[in-house]
Amino acid sequence: MNVISRRHFLKLAGASTALVAAVPTMLRAQSATPKGRVVVVGGGFGGATVAKYLRLWGGNSAAVTLVDANPNHVSCILSNMVLDGSLNLSQITFNYAKLQQKYGITFVQGKATGIDSANRVLKLSSGKTLPYEHLVLAPGIDFKPIDGLDFSKIPHAWQAGPQTTLLKQQLQQLVAGTVTGDFVITVPPSPFRCPIGPYERACLVADYLKRNGKSGSKVVVLDANASIVAEVVTFTKAFNQTFAGIIDYRPSEQVLSVDSNRRIITTNKGEFPAGVLNVIPAHQAGAIVRNAGLVDLTAANWGAPVNPLNYESTLLPNSGIHIIGDSQGTAMSKGGHVANGEAKVCADAILRALDGGAPDPVPTVGAACFNPVTANTGSWLSTLFVYDPATKTMVKAVPPGTVEAPVANKDNFEKIFEWSANLFADTFA
Structure with a gap:
């Protein structure tokens, strides 16, 4: 670790x-x-x-x-x-x-x-x-309500704090064998907070399970969107290669209801029982x-x-x-x-x-995000938005538009902490 x-x-x-x-x-x-x-x-x-x-x-x-x-x-x-x-x-x-x-x-x-x-x-x-x-x-x-969803039992952890602690505890129970089954996570329909976040979480959980000898438990990603919506190159490679056989990615899964007591989620394509169920609503x-x-x-x-x-x-x-x-x-x-x-x-x-x-009259907003993919490798995404006076909207600059890291590696992982430290200091200090 x-x-x-x-x-x-x-x-x-x-x-x-x-x-x-x-x-x-x-x-x-x-x-x-x-x-x-x-x-x-x-x-x-x-x-x-x-x-x-x-x-x-x-x-x-x-x-x-x-x-x-x-x-x-x-x-x-x-x-x-x-x-x-x-x-x-x-x-x-x-x-x-x-x-x-x-x-x-x-x-x-x-x-x-x-x-x-x-x-x-x-x-x-x-x-x-x-x-x-x-x-x-x-x-x-x-969050928009989902029938049967009880956050005290099924955490979203999309507002950090006690929900993060609850999800961590449930993940530890899965590793310890106190509960059995898959880690099932939902991705809400776009737009949603931090488009990278659910895919990042799926990778980190898969890596955690793998490093702790729990590769028999899959990470099932139920994505409401038709495909991965952020860092497509990075997460496609992670799902298909780095965590092949561990991450089961399923697009176009619309959440219909949740049985919070039995940890079963129902989508438009069927039921998914879970050892740990992480539902991030719309x-x-x-x-x-x-x-x-x-x-x-x-x-x-x-x-x-x-x-x-x-x-x-x-x-x-x-x-x-x-x-x-x-x-x-x-x-x-x-x-x-x-x-x-x-x-x-x-x-x-x-x-x-x-x-x-x-x-x-010409504001610009730049955005970057460095994110982990495993316990020691990371990736990043960068976008520049500019004001378009013709449409009176913010649009992606061309070039560069959105740029994604070509590969997840250790150097990018270290930069996660430099980037976040800058942002934390700029905001709260």
């Missing part, structure tokens, strides 16, 4: 700041007093980054309040490596102390329950209200976004439609409500690095608006 020591991991996290973004395209004077109040809902890679950069770039131009139901953020990035013991949850858990201390951000632990858009007020479950000039919603994802935008009427329920993309110049809602224009991260509905992929890039574009646009200006 390739266990990453806490000391080595934290050294990487503390030493790297390469993802600190280029300065905004418009230089601005520092304000002695705030020109407006910005409230941010959600402290993940989108919300924490936008809060940080509003203060880093704007100084006192904006009074920034960050709201999250939890005191810490547990990163989905690298969370699959917790399953095989390579990392601990503590190594990918971040609090908001540095954002408060270094940048003067006010942190409020609470659940956002409603928006009074006419009066520009955010409502919390505690009864407290937060007035704003700009509201940034970065709540992440919710996604939807966070409740605060849906309940505010910011999602077009008839659209194929379940995210909220936004103007990618400033991420303001197009269903409620001129409202000062912006949506970033997984809940936004552009054609950009959904993931932590993308959310980090969107946050910087959004922060710059809000600061420009507070100065009475227009947003940057």
Whole structure:
């Protein structure tokens, strides 16, 4: 097992700041007093980054309040490596102390329950209200319900934390022989958070079973999509060669129901009993976004439609409500690095608006992801998105569009920790 020591991991996290973004395209004077109040809902890679950069770039131009139901953020990035013991949850858990201390951000632990858009007020479950000039919603994802699915028995582990721990415990039981059968994982219909993630998890679990002498247990991948949707070269090779006879990949499997007590899943093609069942349901935008009427329920993309110049809602224009991260509905992929890039574009646009200006007319968002394939090999994917004024959308740059690592190897594995440490520092430090 390739266990990453806490000391080595934290050294990487503390030493790297390469993802600190280029300065905004418009230089601005520092304000002695705030020109407006910005409230941010959600402290993940989108919300924490936008809060940080509003203060880093704007100084006192904006009074920034960050709201999250939890005191810490547990990163989905690298969370699959917790399953095989390579990392601990503590190594990918971040609090908001540095954002408060270094940048003067006010942190409020609470659940956002409603928006009074006419009066520009955010409502919390505690009864407290937060007035704003700009509201940034970065709540992440919710799941669409599946008949019979009980997450206390059948984990999704697609929101890292206790669910990750539960899935790890069940995987350990499979290795120990306490339970028998296959590890069955579902891939939700696209778009979904971290397109690489389910395939990465399937590979790491297959590698873990293989290294622990459990190659008799297969990893059955039930993909709702017609084919692998990310890193096609890498995962096709992994499924067919590296883990031949262990990974059983099955496309176009639509989940119909789950028997959580017996760990049986039913799809449009039949029943699949499991020793460990990992069901990742279809996604939807966070409740605060849906309940505010910011999602077009008839659209194929379940995210909220936004103007990618400033991420303001197009269903409620001129409202000062912006949506970033997984809940936004552009054609950009959904993931932590993308959310980090969107946050910087959004922060710059809000600061420009507070100065009475227009947003940057040509924003770009770059996204990369380094991911493990085995306990000591890794791969990567990189995409550059640019604004197309003709369609008023973000599109993949041509060239390079999307570039995938030609081969999974040890060098790419080491770079996983450099890349993630940069991203963690850029977001939370």
